Amino acid sequence: MRRPHRLAALSILAGLTITASPALAQRAARATNPQIEIDYRPPRNASFRPIYEQLAARKVLETLQQFLAPLQLPRKLVIRVDECGGAITTAYKPDGPVTICYEYIADIERLAPKSTVHLQQADVTVGSAKTGPFVQAVLHAIALATFDILKVPVWGRLDDAADRVSALILLNFGPDVALYTIIGTAWFLAANTTAPLDFADERGVMAQRYYTVLCLAYGRDPQTFARFVAANRSGLEAEPAAGDLPSARAGNCRTEYNIEAQAFRTTIMPRLDQALVKRVQEDHWLDLRN
Amino acid sequence: MRGFIASAISGARLFAATVFVFATIDLATIATAEPAQADLNNPNVVFDYYEPRSPDFAPLYAKLQGRGVLEELSRFLAPIRWPKKVRLLMKECPPSGIPKPEVFYSSLEYSITICYQWLSFLGTFTPPATFATRQEVIVGGLVGVVLNAAGHAAFDMLNVPRLGADEDAADQIASYVALQFGPNVARTVIKGTYYVWDTYEYYARANNVAFNIGGSSSVFPQRKYNILCIAYGGDKNSFQDFVDTGLLPRSRADRCTDEYAQVSYAFAQTVLPSVDTALLKKVQSMQWLAPEDLQ
Numbered sequence: 254m255r256r257p258h259r260l261a262a263l264s265i266l267a268g269l270t271i272t273a274s275p276a277l278a279q280r281a282a283r284a285t286n287p288q289i290e291i292d293y294r295p296p297r298n299a300s301f302r303p304i305y306e307q308l309a310a311r312k313v314l315e316t317l318q319q320f321l322a323p324l325q326l327p328r329k330l331v332i333r334v335d336e337c338g339g340a341i342t343t344a345y346k347p348d349g350p351v352t353i354c355y356e357y358i359a360d361i362e363r364l365a366p367k368s369t370v371h372l373q374q375a376d377v378t379v380g381s382a383k384t385g386p387f388v389q390a391v392l393h394a395i396a397l398a399t400f401d402i403l404k405v406p407v408w409g410r411l412d413d414a415a416d417r418v419s420a421l422i423l424l425n426f427g428p429d430v431a432l433y434t435i436i437g438t439a440w441f442l443a444a445n446t447t448a449p450l451d452f453a454d455e456r457g458v459m460a461q462r463y464y465t466v467l468c469l470a471y472g473r474d475p476q477t478f479a480r481f482v483a484a485n486r487s488g489l490e491a492e493p494a495a496g497d498l499p500s501a502r503a504g505n506c507r508t509e510y511n512i513e514a515q516a517f518r519t520t521i522m523p524r525l526d527q528a529l530v531k532r533v534q535e536d537h538w539l540d541l542r543n
Numbered sequence: 544m545r546g547f548i549a550s551a552i553s554g555a556r557l558f559a560a561t562v563f564v565f566a567t568i569d570l571a572t573i574a575t576a577e578p579a580q581a582d583l584n585n586p587n588v589v590f591d592y593y594e595p596r597s598p599d600f601a602p603l604y605a606k607l608q609g610r611g612v613l614e615e616l617s618r619f620l621a622p623i624r625w626p627k628k629v630r631l632l633m634k635e636c637p638p639s640g641i642p643k644p645e646v647f648y649s650s651l652e653y654s655i656t657i658c659y660q661w662l663s664f665l666g667t668f669t670p671p672a673t674f675a676t677r678q679e680v681i682v683g684g685l686v687g688v689v690l691n692a693a694g695h696a697a698f699d700m701l702n703v704p705r706l707g708a709d710e711d712a713a714d715q716i717a718s719y720v721a722l723q724f725g726p727n728v729a730r731t732v733i734k735g736t737y738y739v740w741d742t743y744e745y746y747a748r749a750n751n752v753a754f755n756i757g758g759s760s761s762v763f764p765q766r767k768y769n770i771l772c773i774a775y776g777g778d779k780n781s782f783q784d785f786v787d788t789g790l791l792p793r794s795r796a797d798r799c800t801d802e803y804a805q806v807s808y809a810f811a812q813t814v815l816p817s818v819d820t821a822l823l824k825k826v827q828s829m830q831w832l833a834p835e836d837l838q
Contacts, residue, residue, distance in 0.1 A: 417707065502758055
């Protein structure tokens, strides 16, 4: 059975929320992507109603439309927030919409800490634990759609490639955004590692996804993510801790990141409007103040 | 054991592979194959047999060299337009301490190394008779793993973009290439490679060794499902029994057509432009496996 692949959505409460009022003003000048259509589907399950209302109120999908402005798509792509019949759904099917499931958002909410958690590697704030996995999941699904619509040649497992592309994107908005979203993503993936392992599935298990995201982060920015490798910590903290990137993997993360970045440059970058990419990179998309 | 592998290799045919071209080496009929093989020389493919330090490997070294195994392999790599010299090496390797095939590509020296030790390990294989003969899993396992290493070489040297994990990509290209030479070759290589990963999985479980979930590669059981899925997706008729017997779960099998299509498209877009298709056709048209190889 294909394992449920819930696509997440924004912990609206966090997610691609717009920053304070100056940013709102700035948002008005943002370009949008005319090929991206958005659709908030009201949930039938009343428990999802608050999520729906907050997403719509915060214009999360509209923000996503702007964030994706550089992506030159030859056809329309619908990004929808919807109920997915429980846990079982897929993020993206060829020719279909990208669906952000209320169930997934609820999961992110459920697994987020109630207050900042101090780990040996980093602090996990409530905001990062909600925003990171939401943004990662949305980008993951959009990556799958992009592979399909732009006919991108993909070597390696499709979902793993989508994970890597989404991480790559998050890592190219500066160290603060990278740390905030990657830490949150790592928290969510780590929280799911207790699920039964299904090695026959076409996707990696959660723990593998966790290590891959961290590895790309460490490869891109070994200073910011240094504490995820035990050898980089000192004193009592130098002892290996749960969630550490294995040193054997860490040594090759720069190469892993470079391979990914090169593949992205070759296959996807040519389909991005470079001027808009620059504008998007310079903009402020996340409120990092929690 | 070592004697077994040596005889297994020399007694019949050794499979070799290229990233896109692969074939078995007919060691018994090398002379008769000469005219066709002469067309497959590529000056950018060179080889070397390193003399092993350990006397245990001396017979294997002599036999492989005498049979011209690497010479044959180099011909099979010929259709690729390698931008630099790729080196095929047979040598005794230092113990890696890591349970994985000692066949690897080195990007530092553009070399594909096959270690004598791993050939010995292959000789320990004892598949159930209902699954395959020893000859099948030895030949198929060797070819599958060499194809994987050749895949790494091609990815690196041809600057092939890999959005997914490198090792998964190499497994995909190895399985894909194996399927391009007819059902006999495909079944032998896929079965042998499946058995390689199944054996590593067995040893890990038997010794309570945790799978390397934190590594960059898929773990043993995942790798065996991944290669089976590409095979089933590309040729349902030849691999239906893997699904019927439960070796490939139906839940995964349902998606295999898509997985194969993904790989086929990636190959056509990123690798095929660097292949001399005329040479490729020559290699594909040759008879690589004889019935006696599979006994």
